[in-house]
Amino acid sequence: MPSVLLTDSISFELGALEPWPSDVKLYQPYEVEQILLQDQANSLAVQVFLRMCGLEFQVEMRSNAEHMSPSGKLPFIKCGAFVVADLDPIVSFIANKGINLTDHLDAAQKADMRAYMSLANNILGNAELYISWCDENVLNEVTCPRYGSVYSWPLNTLLTWRKQKQVTKKLTALGWITKTLDEVNYSKKWIFTFADTVLKNYFCRFMKMSIIAVMPLVSASEIISISLMIDARSWMR
Amino acid sequence: MQTAERNSPETTAETADVPLQLSNIKALVEKINVEGLGRTKDDLVIKTIKELFEAKDFQQVVLKSQEVRTKLEKLGCFKNVGVFIDTSKGQDATSSGLEITFTVKELKRVLGGINTLVGNNEGSLVIGSNLPNTFGRGEKLQVEYTYGTKQSKGFNGMFVKPLHNKANSILTSSFYQQNSEWPSSGYHLCEQGISLDASFDSVPLLRHSVQWEGVWRELSCQSRTTTFPVREQAGHSLKSALRHVIHYDNRDSAVFSNRGTLFRMVQELAGLGGDVGFVKHELTYQLNVPITNDVVLQGSFQGGFMKRLNDEKMIYICDRFFLGGPHTVRGFEQRGIGPQSDNQALGAQTYWAAGLHLFTPLPFKPGHGGLGDILRTHFFVNAGNIDNFNFGDNIKESARILTDRYRLSYGMGLMLRLGTVARIELNYCVPLKCQRGDRTHHGVQVAVGVQFL
Numbered sequence: 001m002p003s004v005l006l007t008d009s010i011s012f013e014l015g016a017l018e019p020w021p022s023d024v025k026l027y028q029p030y031e032v033e034q035i036l037l038q039d040q041a042n043s044l045a046v047q048v049f050l051r052m053c054g055l056e057f058q059v060e061m062r063s064n065a066e067h068m069s070p071s072g073k074l075p076f077i078k079c080g081a082f083v084v085a086d087l088d089p090i091v092s093f094i095a096n097k098g099i100n101l102t103d104h105l106d107a108a109q110k111a112d113m114r115a116y117m118s119l120a121n122n123i124l125g126n127a128e129l130y131i132s133w134c135d136e137n138v139l140n141e142v143t144c145p146r147y148g149s150v151y152s153w154p155l156n157t158l159l160t161w162r163k164q165k166q167v168t169k170k171l172t173a174l175g176w177i178t179k180t181l182d183e184v185n186y187s188k189k190w191i192f193t194f195a196d197t198v199l200k201n202y203f204c205r206f207m208k209m210s211i212i213a214v215m216p217l218v219s220a221s222e223i224i225s226i227s228l229m230i231d232a233r234s235w236m237r
Numbered sequence: 238m239q240t241a242e243r244n245s246p247e248t249t250a251e252t253a254d255v256p257l258q259l260s261n262i263k264a265l266v267e268k269i270n271v272e273g274l275g276r277t278k279d280d281l282v283i284k285t286i287k288e289l290f291e292a293k294d295f296q297q298v299v300l301k302s303q304e305v306r307t308k309l310e311k312l313g314c315f316k317n318v319g320v321f322i323d324t325s326k327g328q329d330a331t332s333s334g335l336e337i338t339f340t341v342k343e344l345k346r347v348l349g350g351i352n353t354l355v356g357n358n359e360g361s362l363v364i365g366s367n368l369p370n371t372f373g374r375g376e377k378l379q380v381e382y383t384y385g386t387k388q389s390k391g392f393n394g395m396f397v398k399p400l401h402n403k404a405n406s407i408l409t410s411s412f413y414q415q416n417s418e419w420p421s422s423g424y425h426l427c428e429q430g431i432s433l434d435a436s437f438d439s440v441p442l443l444r445h446s447v448q449w450e451g452v453w454r455e456l457s458c459q460s461r462t463t464t465f466p467v468r469e470q471a472g473h474s475l476k477s478a479l480r481h482v483i484h485y486d487n488r489d490s491a492v493f494s495n496r497g498t499l500f501r502m503v504q505e506l507a508g509l510g511g512d513v514g515f516v517k518h519e520l521t522y523q524l525n526v527p528i529t530n531d532v533v534l535q536g537s538f539q540g541g542f543m544k545r546l547n548d549e550k551m552i553y554i555c556d557r558f559f560l561g562g563p564h565t566v567r568g569f570e571q572r573g574i575g576p577q578s579d580n581q582a583l584g585a586q587t588y589w590a591a592g593l594h595l596f597t598p599l600p601f602k603p604g605h606g607g608l609g610d611i612l613r614t615h616f617f618v619n620a621g622n623i624d625n626f627n628f629g630d631n632i633k634e635s636a637r638i639l640t641d642r643y644r645l646s647y648g649m650g651l652m653l654r655l656g657t658v659a660r661i662e663l664n665y666c667v668p669l670k671c672q673r674g675d676r677t678h679h680g681v682q683v684a685v686g687v688q689f690l
Contacts, residue, residue: 064472070461078465152512155453155475 020097021080024057026050027065028075033149034063038128043075045087053099063150126176127184133167135181259296266290266298267325267334273341277314278373281401285309289337298322302337313375313399315341344369354383355659357564357686358571361385375399391415406437419555421562421572423463423581424471426555427455446482451475451511456555464579470554475511480504488525491687492654493596493613495533499523507546507556514550517543519558533596537690539565540589557584560623561675563684566590567619568646568666573676575623580676589639590621592690596652611654615662618647619690645670661685 028043029035035043050057057077062068069076069085076085084093094100102110132143147163148156171177176184266289271282285308292298302320309318318341325334349366365381376398383391395411414429430452438444454474458467481504488497501521508514519541526534541558545551559582561569572582595616598609622643628635650664662684668677 062469064469067457067472068468070458083461083465083468151473152475152510155473158453159473 018080018097020055020099022056024055024077024079025060026057026075026077027060027062027068029065030061030063030150034146036143036146037132038125039066039074041124041128042073042087046075046077046090049087049091049101050094052101053094055094055099123187126171126174127187129167130171130176130179130184131181133164134171134177139164259299260294262295263333264292264295264298264335265331265333266292266337267330268336270336270338271341272338273343275343276373277312277341277343277370281312281314281374282309284401285312286339298335298337306339309339309341312401313377314343314370314373316344317342355655355685355687356385357688358684359385359387359389360685361389371396375401387418389415389417404437404439406435409434409436418459419572420459421570421582422554422559422584423459423467424554425457425459427457429453430476442485442487444484446480446484448480448482449478450480451477454553454555456553462579464581466578466583467554467581474513474551474553476507476513476556477510478505478507478513479509480506488523491658492660493652494523494525494535495527496525498525508550512550513553513556514546515543515552515556516546517541517556531598535592535594535596537592537594538589539591539690541587543586552586554584557586558588558623559584560588560590560621563662563664563682564686564688565619565690566592566621566644566646567617567648567664567682567690568668568678569644569671570676570678573678574621574644574671575675576625577674577676585623585625587626587639588621588623590619590690592617592619613652613654614649615652615664616647616649617664618645620645642672643670644668644672644675655685659685659687660689662689 026043026046029039031040047057047059065074065076066072070083071085071089073086076083077090079093082093084090091100102113105113131138133139144160148160151159168177179187269286269289271286274282286305289298289301289305292301299322302322306318306320309315318339321338321340323336323338324330325336347366347368350364352363352365354361354363362384363381364384365379367377367379369377371378376396379393379395379397381393381395383389383393385391391414393411393413395409398408400406400408410431410433412429412431414427416425416427418425430450432448432450434446434448436444436446452475454476456471456474458471483500483502485498485500488494488499499521500523503517503519505515505517505519507517519539521537521539523535523537526536528534543552543556543558559572560566560575561573561582562571566574572584575585575588576583596613597616599612599614620643622639622641624642626635626638628638646666646668648664648666650662650666653661653663655661662682664682664684665680666678666682668679671677
């Protein structure tokens, strides 16, 4: 049986040879009724990235996008014959075609950038999951109705329960399950100020550079999406 | 000619010169004993043996007691049944009275076993246990775990209640979980469901089944290379369907039949709840005509038609029809005929397939008892067509659409019988007519299974 890693790297190499097609589609769950916080944040991140690279794409909404994705992560893009899911693999896939936003950074700054992105992903990503699936109020009022909205009874209750068990298991392994909501909010606020500082610092240092070049340093789309979500009930604390 | 006073067959030994006419011996069954009953309920036993009281002469008594014995064995309560006919004794006995004793041995409370099962191109191991005669009226509670050679795993729990009436009605309820792989279409399917079934004979040999099934299906792609139209169907779906099956089979054997017909029609309505909705009809017909003593000509036909119920409910790839393979139109890969994408079958909503077969014994005629019984040679011509046809109102036009781009193959091979239900086929196939996109297989095809075109 061929190794999955080998197939991936081969497919990326092959993908590098083709130019960006005109019919690339980005798949995500339904925006109005179904999508949850983390998927919305990731989807916005990918969309912002693609637009900043100047690449054309269309957004397709599917109720089963989560299951269509080859790795289970959202969103995913269909680029010709290739299906790539999640922000980091998509960025690598596009980088293979010679398009990226970090050409102006040297190796040390690229390493810093990766560290900041990883930090943002870990803390913000897990905070998003915690808010959606572990907080009773949000779970009952927002997450469960939205996640089960595309299924008929009794699948809607069954699948939501199953997903909650999966997410709880993951957060337990990471040690997030024992945090209280206040602790989670504190982590969010911390990363807010941190991102603020980073933006300011980089802005000061590279004042002549446009904001666009600086934005990817901190998964800025996450900040944009979070500021959008700040109006949502779950964040009014 | 014997007189009516003779009431015991023991005296026939002395008059061996004159043939004894059992039908002329007047006999009356006065008492029936059933020994060995445990949990089996009395009313069921009484209902079964009651007809024995109607016998008027000795011949009828002997024949009817054999019939009753077979019926008792078929109840599903007893392991074996013995019959003992004797003259009736005691105060109320008359001269022509008989007393019949049935000695029954009840089945144990819990039975278990490990069996092998043969499916279409797949063998499975079945580990199961059942509780026969659970409540005393022939019910059965059965639990099974199946593990197949193609990584298909399944679990099945079933409760069967026979009603023991003239129509041979049986009520079944079961819940099951079944995992199956379909590499020819690139997906893996996990089904979990409940099914309720009521079967009965409307006339002898014609069996109806009315079923309701509620299934939760999870379709997932087998690998990253699964084609996108199949990837679009990945996810969860819920099917709640009513089904009606008519089954008529008067062939002398299911595997190597020499004469008889098989007719089977399935009609399914899905959409009462859940998100899957369609109306499906499927028909199977087989006719066997013996030409000489050993040579049989068989014609068979299969067809199916399905239509989406309304705009809100969908048809998924696992509901559609597929055609091609060593069990249907030979000479093509499994699911190799019809709409394909990247060499993976997508299925379609209408199909038909027909076959003409000639079965002959082995050329060197080893005779009966031995290889000759279980091996046959086989010449065949298969044809079929499958697509999402758009039928109009014109029947002629529809018929033309159906036969327009049909596929054809022919060949010959050997068949080996496995037990009483399955066979192995080894065929050399030549596909004659095919369409662009079909996956043909010119050469040797091997197949094991129960159902063939």
